[in-house]
Amino acid sequence: MKILDAALAYREAAWLGATPVGVVVLLYDRLLQDIHEAATAMKSTDVEARALHVNHALLVLQQLQGRLDFAAGGTAARQLDAFYSLIRGKLLEAQIRQSPELLLAQAQAIAQVREGWAEVERSTSQATADVVPAPPETSSTELAAGQA
Numbered sequence: 001m002k003i004l005d006a007a008l009a010y011r012e013a014a015w016l017g018a019t020p021v022g023v024v025v026l027l028y029d030r031l032l033q034d035i036h037e038a039a040t041a042m043k044s045t046d047v048e049a050r051a052l053h054v055n056h057a058l059l060v061l062q063q064l065q066g067r068l069d070f071a072a073g074g075t076a077a078r079q080l081d082a083f084y085s086l087i088r089g090k091l092l093e094a095q096i097r098q099s100p101e102l103l104l105a106q107a108q109a110i111a112q113v114r115e116g117w118a119e120v121e122r123s124t125s126q127a128t129a130d131v132v133p134a135p136p137e138t139s140s141t142e143l144a145a146g147q148a
Contacts, residue, residue: 021121024067028114031060035091035107039100054095061088083113 018026038053065084068077087106094102 019121019124021117021124024064025114025117025121027060027064028110028117031057031064032107032110032114034060035103035110038095039103039107042094042098042100042103050095054091057091058088061091080113083109 034053034057038050038057041047041049041053061084065081068081070077070081073080087110090102090106094100094106
């Protein structure tokens with residue numbers, strides 16, 4: 001039980017400290033985890049676990065789709081919207097067909113898009129880290145007077 005508590009605490013800390021792009025990456029990570037667990041449950045004919053994980057994956061997709069900003073995102077937002085709709089349909093099809101292979105094929109596509117978001121996160125994190133504010137300029141008179 002303590003391992004589960006530690007894992008939950010770690011996930012909560014990651015969410016709290018994440019940038020907006022970092023949250024998207026975390027959502028992709030969770031989506032991939034749900035799909036892999038659904039495929040495993042499907043292979044072992046665990047209907048309850050399969051349904052639980054597919055349903056949670058659908059909720060994660062809903063969160064991703066709901067975060068799209070069509071005004072600012074333009075074509076990219078419309079393409080992601082179509083991608084999420086396609087994945088949603090494929091997850092439902094995989095569940096109906098009882099096809100772990102179809103689930104895992106979707107996981108591969110999702111992993112590729114996730115890697116793109118992770119690269120954006122890395123590059124924006126690096127750009128932020130590279131910007132170091134310059135110290136305020138002080139005159140030698142202020143330094144001598146101890147006002148700096």
